[in-house]
Amino acid sequence: MSSFRKFRDAIIQKKSKVCVVGLGYIGFPTALFYLRGGYHVEGIDLNKSLVENLRTGKLPMVEEGLTELARGYLPKLKIHSGYDELGETDIFVLCLPSPIDDNKRPITDYLESSLSSIAAIIRHPVLVIIESTVPVGFTERQAHRFSKIVSLTHDEEFWFVHSPERVLPGSVVCEMEENDRLVGGVTERATELGHLFLGSVFGENKIHRTRSKISETSKLAENAYRDTCIAFANELALLSTEIGIDVREVIHFANLHPRVDILEPGLGVGGYCFPKDGWILVNSTEGTKKLARLIPTARSVNDTMPSHVLHRIKTEMDSEYLAITRFAILGVSYKPNVSDTRMSPSLELISLLRRDGKELRLYDPLVRSNSDLKLSKELGDVVDSCDVIVFAVNHSWMKDALLKHDLSDKIVVDPTGSLQEERDRFRKYIGLTA
């Protein structure tokens, strides 16, 4: 029997040994789902404190349903902090970061280094599934490189697949289970194996077969599309400010049109994906870099929003802006109801205000304090000690908590438009637009 058939049969019988590489936001729940799917699953992460935490049952993030899932399956997950003992793995699932550098170029070092480590230990047929968002052509190039550093034959003894996740932070568990996803092999057999494996965990109708370049481009296009749609809303906010009207009123009325659905404008776009994925698409090749215009412009518009909010504050506070030094920032995560602060536009506004010499008090009970980010614990203290309150992130419970306080002598800045109806309760209300 060919290696391919043996490998396929092992998946069908769920005898394949799976290893999830990278146990962060995506990799950790992914590993639990594969365990639930009936596979023997191990995990590896080079971050030793993360591994320590997991070993003692401490989860890397807060996500609805994750505690329940972990209760059943975390005890069954063998966790490594090095590759030495992973030579028997059949299926490697790479859930590693793929950030961008200061020039907006994709950094694929984590993935490449992991693939080199895998190549160094592996002696038998292996399926490599890359779940990370990668530049177009990456999976194909890595399969080629892999073939040069292992003594295995491509498409006979090893197969490369790109299969991006599509989950919404905050609903990771639910969306990992329910969303359709793509499996794009470098070869047709790779696609078949990937489909077989992922289908056996998530249901085969939910896994759609394609080629790796298509799956890579689709994933990048999905996030670039959402980013561009938000940029439209944000550009409309900039224009509405100039015109002197409320952008939310414009959007409310425009969206009565049967074919129009403008998204919410705000303080900007953050998180681990949107701020970089458009750039990864654009900078996949020299050719795409030269051609792309809309996606980079969208990125730039979204990046400009914290400055716009600062400009609104200065314009509306006028001479008071110089006189008042104490500002409260409520919410530092990149969006409501998550603990993630990566690329948060709130942090960008914080840095702009600090540059102007403002003394800031930061409040966000979802986020852990660290040496760079000192958070106050009591909302009351924060409100009492500041003259200007910036309601930067609309955590679902935070508005009610804020409104319990007397705000009649406060200037309230409200880029998310959450406090518009309560504007008469503040000394001054500063919205995203007029």
Added chain:
Amino acid sequence: MSSFRKFRDAIIQKKSKVCVVGLGYIGFPTALFYLRGGYHVEGIDLNKSLVENLRTGKLPMVEEGLTELARGYLPKLKIHSGYDELGETDIFVLCLPSPIDDNKRPITDYLESSLSSIAAIIRHPVLVIIESTVPVGFTERQAHRFSKIVSLTHDEEFWFVHSPERVLPGSVVCEMEENDRLVGGVTERATELGHLFLGSVFGENKIHRTRSKISETSKLAENAYRDTCIAFANELALLSTEIGIDVREVIHFANLHPRVDILEPGLGVGGYCFPKDGWILVNSTEGTKKLARLIPTARSVNDTMPSHVLHRIKTEMDSEYLAITRFAILGVSYKPNVSDTRMSPSLELISLLRRDGKELRLYDPLVRSNSDLKLSKELGDVVDSCDVIVFAVNHSWMKDALLKHDLSDKIVVDPTGSLQEERDRFRKYIGLTA
């Protein structure tokens, strides 16, 4: 009783005399709806041949349901070609063109000139409803100007309202009846009168009250939003071509994402609205012009598509491009199933091919020939006499008609992706992307 109350009561009793100014794509069906709504309606258009045609029952365009509507109400519509006899009008509804000039600046001359004519004849209270798409602030400025050239008092004896249409060409009658619409007055009383009048014709729940600046901006934002969404699909087509993949495959898979709905890419964006409305929004003021970046970029991406298609033709035909001179263009309207050729990207491709010395035969039975646009009558003749067939517009019946012919020695260019599944029936198939 105040003029305002009297005016309002006249609307309630449907005694107001209505005049629709401009009897083209929007004005003509609009007039019929007001007649159907029970008002005495007259119409005026300075285009004498249009007026002659209407007087003899010849409709200005083909639209589903229009013939039926016209059968009942066109005989009741008194049509003028000058303002002399319109002094008794109570409600003027302006459905006039508002194009842009070569510098993308809005041209509002038709509207301004009509308002001057109205000012010259009117001696009693009047409601002016502007249905045209106008730069932000236009309605307010015109109300101000009007107050200086009539002996009537603003908000006591005359009222200005902006109430944009929102119809899809091809479904004008159905959408005019069913879509929600805005009524944005310069003053609150103006909004009230506009709401009363339009509500009495289309149902008051469908008419949403706002201010003129909001209604002007909403209308422009609606079309700029759609244009930007199409530009995203088109930019993705440019990138996919460079990458060497089929953009439609990418979009198909990306749209499996629960929050992604990328539109169709193609030969570009035409018609009377999308190519100009983004520019009207951006160029409404000097300030907005300086701020806008995404909307102008979207316009530019969409404008570039005919050149991209020419580039695809040249690349795929290679040396044959120089050798072959006879090209057929099937479809010259700006989108499928309409007769409108305004700003059609097909016309732009025609002009690019002519610049390269190609002999073109054009076919589009929905469009009338004229001295600038000579159309062939027989599809068979066109196909037989050309080596390259550009399927520029996907009229719903045209694909079947084309496929009745033997195309095995033809090069077929298919920017709309309509013939992808039949690609093996042609000597060569050239899609929008690889």
